[in-house]
Amino acid sequence: MLLAYFREMEDTIFTKIVKGEIPCAKVYEDEKTFAFLDISPVNKGHTLVIPKKQVEKFHELDDEDAEALMRTVQKVAQAVAESFGPDYNIINNNGASADQIVPHVHFHIIPRKDKSEINLEWSTTKYEEGEQDKVLEKLKANLS
Numbered sequence: 094m095l096l097a098y099f100r101e102m103e104d105t106i107f108t109k110i111v112k113g114e115i116p117c118a119k120v121y122e123d124e125k126t127f128a129f130l131d132i133s134p135v136n137k138g139h140t141l142v143i144p145k146k147q148v149e150k151f152h153e154l155d156d157e158d159a160e161a162l163m164r165t166v167q168k169v170a171q172a173v174a175e176s177f178g179p180d181y182n183i184i185n186n187n188g189a190s191a192d193q194i195v196p197h198v199h200f201h202i203i204p205r206k207d208k209s210e211i212n213l214e215w216s217t218t219k220y221e222e223g224e225q226d227k228v229l230e231k232l233k234a235n236l237s
């Protein structure tokens with residue numbers, strides 16, 4: 094139990110980057126956010142945008158950090174489009190089943206040249222009769 098507590102408090106690799114303990118190719122920094130080149134880019138210019146505050150998942154950010162983060166995502170997307178061409182993906186993974194490896198919120202901004210670079214195919218499902226209404230009700234009840 095105690096061990097689990099200390100594990101939670103450990104700095105992620107991205108926090109170590111923000112603190113300057115691990116080197117990075119910094120693209121941008123402001124009071125609440127930080128952006129740097131991904132070390133294993135899909136394409137040259139693949140950039141990660143993170144909140145300085147160590148939070149694992151996007152929905153766990155407070156309003157101010159979320160707003161600052163989205164502003165920086167847009168700022169970097171503009172620079173990526175200007176530098177490498179108008180096509181790019183913005184990808185944010187949350188949790189193991191969503192392919193998140195580093196447990197610190199991050200948005201990938203990935204310049205794209207060709208469809209073969211990333212496989213974004215996904216399987217789809219269908220709503221049963223009446224199910225969509227229940228799903229909608231549940232989602233709306235949880236909107237804050």
Ligand code: AMP
Nearest residue numbers: 106117130131132133186192193194195
């Ligand atoms: P994800 O699968 O969404 O958690 O992606 C984590 C990303 O972090 C991967 O694209 C890694 O290449 C990237 N990454 C991991 N360590 C570093 C590092 N030290 N500097 C830059 N990017 C990193």
